[in-house]
Amino acid sequence: MSADGRRDARGRQRGAARAHGDGHRSTAAPSQRRRGSDPARTAAFDVLRQVDASDAYANLVLPPMLRDRRVTGRDAAFATELAYGTLRMRGYYDAVLAQCVDRDLDRIDPPVLDLLRMGAHQLLGMRVPQHAAVSETVGLARERVGAGAAQFVNAVLRGITRTPADEWTSRVSAPSVEAGDDVARLAVTQSHPAWVVRALRESLVASGRDASELEDLLAADNAAPRVTLVVRPGLADERDITRPGRSEPDASRGRWAPTAYVLPGSDPGAIPAVRDGRVGVQDEGSQLVTLAFLAASVEGTDERWLDLCAGPGGKAALLAAVAGERGARIVANEVQPHRTELVHRSLGAVLADAVEDVRTGDGRDVGRDEPAAYDRVLLDAPCTGLGALRRRPESRWRRTPQDLAALTVLQRELLDSAIDAVRPGGVVGYVTCSPHVAETQVVVADVLKARDDVERIDAAAAVREVAGADVPLGDRDDVQLWPHVHGTDAMHLTLLRRR
Numbered sequence: 233m234s235a236d237g238r239r240d241a242r243g244r245q246r247g248a249a250r251a252h253g254d255g256h257r258s259t260a261a262p263s264q265r266r267r268g269s270d271p272a273r274t275a276a277f278d279v280l281r282q283v284d285a286s287d288a289y290a291n292l293v294l295p296p297m298l299r300d301r302r303v304t305g306r307d308a309a310f311a312t313e314l315a316y317g318t319l320r321m322r323g324y325y326d327a328v329l330a331q332c333v334d335r336d337l338d339r340i341d342p343p344v345l346d347l348l349r350m351g352a353h354q355l356l357g358m359r360v361p362q363h364a365a366v367s368e369t370v371g372l373a374r375e376r377v378g379a380g381a382a383q384f385v386n387a388v389l390r391g392i393t394r395t396p397a398d399e400w401t402s403r404v405s406a407p408s409v410e411a412g413d414d415v416a417r418l419a420v421t422q423s424h425p426a427w428v429v430r431a432l433r434e435s436l437v438a439s440g441r442d443a444s445e446l447e448d449l450l451a452a453d454n455a456a457p458r459v460t461l462v463v464r465p466g467l468a469d470e471r472d473i474t475r476p477g478r479s480e481p482d483a484s485r486g487r488w489a490p491t492a493y494v495l496p497g498s499d500p501g502a503i504p505a506v507r508d509g510r511v512g513v514q515d516e517g518s519q520l521v522t523l524a525f526l527a528a529s530v531e532g533t534d535e536r537w538l539d540l541c542a543g544p545g546g547k548a549a550l551l552a553a554v555a556g557e558r559g560a561r562i563v564a565n566e567v568q569p570h571r572t573e574l575v576h577r578s579l580g581a582v583l584a585d586a587v588e589d590v591r592t593g594d595g596r597d598v599g600r601d602e603p604a605a606y607d608r609v610l611l612d613a614p615c616t617g618l619g620a621l622r623r624r625p626e627s628r629w630r631r632t633p634q635d636l637a638a639l640t641v642l643q644r645e646l647l648d649s650a651i652d653a654v655r656p657g658g659v660v661g662y663v664t665c666s667p668h669v670a671e672t673q674v675v676v677a678d679v680l681k682a683r684d685d686v687e688r689i690d691a692a693a694a695v696r697e698v699a700g701a702d703v704p705l706g707d708r709d710d711v712q713l714w715p716h717v718h719g720t721d722a723m724h725l726t727l728l729r730r731r
């Protein structure tokens with residue numbers, strides 16, 4: 233579209249402003265304007281379409297798309313915020329749109345609905361100037377869906393602009409406020425399914441926190457997470473994330489895990505040590521629970537560790553790096569062959585001696601096939617991922633309460649197998665990236681009820697040993713991290729010792 237293709241600070245392409253003559257509202261009807269589409273908005277739209285039509289994951293689709301299309305810098309940041317923000321806030325925008333159209337939203341063509349949501353996010357979530365948000369989205373609609381759809385998009389988005397952005401929140405939440413239904417109010421204003429709002433409230437309380445934090449937690453799910461690096465011990469240090477000629481690393485230290493660094497930008501691939509696997513991209517909560525698992529003391533030898541559900545290999549790489557330093561070795565197991573392949577890749581930089589085996593297999597069989605064979609077993613269980621909603625923008629809309637039933641059966645079976653695989657005196661770490669009580673406290677309690685050969689050990693003490701005494705944890709012996717408290721994903725850690 234623009235000659236120079238640059239984006240101004242408010243998200244509008246400079247060329248677009250010129251194409252409009254004065255950079256303000258164009259006098260030409262949208263359908264009369266002729267111009268190419270903005271590559272950032274086009275990429276965001278294509279991601280939304282793939283998420284909707286092909287069940288794609290936005291965070292897997294967008295980065296390679298931007299690379300292939302050579303969308304970089306501010307345009308890439310704009311496309312990312314537009315795609316991810318639109319997906320996260322979909323529930324809120326649908327409530328707004330429902331007040332601006334005269335039919336049910338499910339009767340709108342899916343590509344048109346995506347364009348409306350994208351327009352809504354620019355107007356209400358990104359504060360892109362109204363003329364740019366409307367005209368650019370209408371232009372994209374004309375190009376990708378047709379003139380009739382473009383007129384409809386134009387009319388609806390202009391309808392949104394007639395109410396000030398901050399008034400929309402009270403408008404869409406008025407019915408739930410009147411009904412005194414706080415779950416419904418938070419579901420719409422913070423854009424989460426009501427069942428997730430309820431589950432998160434229950435988890436907060438069950439982990440010893442206050443239900444009044446719920447709105448902060450939901451808001452944290454809607455904020456783009458910062459890119460966190462793991463500097464794998466023994467393989468890299470601060471110098472590997474410091475540009476030549478600089479004395480300070482390009483990333484700042486994390487708050488809790490000594491291995492964690494927060495990157496100011498969003499291009500970890502530009503760092504050579506990331507490309508060769510000595511440094512990785514990993515949430516700080518994941519690093520912290522892995523290091524806490526390794527901080528718990530085992531009785532006797534401590535040299536053979538199992539990662540029961542290892543794909544794609546983030547925790548396996550941290551385990552193996554530490555194993556290399558301590559003279560231990562790991563076995564990494566994963567049930568899906570393509571994810572086993574990812575584990576291999578993730579372990580590319582670690583010492584060969586630190587990896588005994590990387591294999592494909594069902595973790596539920598390991599306890600039976602290799603009883604009491606390991607000194608430590610990490611079970612990072614398959615789960616709903618409700619603790620990582622900020623990272624997986626569409627997942628809150630995909631998950632259903634029915635998913636829980638199957639997952640919690642699997643989690644119990646895997647935990648039993650993990651306990652069988654560890655030797656007496658050894659340690660099992662049970663980890664989820666979900667704080668849902670059914671996947672955390674209830675799974676552990678159920679498994680422990682049926683066994684007399686295992687005891688809980690103090691995971692909070694292990695986390696404090698790694699993160700320092702001031703990490704806020706409450707007084708339980710299991711640990712629940714929270715985005716709004718710790719700035720991490722909502723990881724859960726229970727530590728057990730086999731008797």
Ligand SMILES: C[S@@+](CC[C@H](N)C(=O)[O-])C[C@H]1O[C@@H](n2cnc3c(N)ncnc32)[C@H](O)[C@@H]1O
Binds near residue numbers: 565571594
């Ligand atoms: C939460 S992810 C693990 C993430 C990994 N620990 C990391 O840090 O990269 C759970 C993994 O468990 C795998 N999985 C699911 N069912 C399994 C089973 N029965 N046995 C082994 N792995 C399983 C999934 O394919 C998925 O890769």
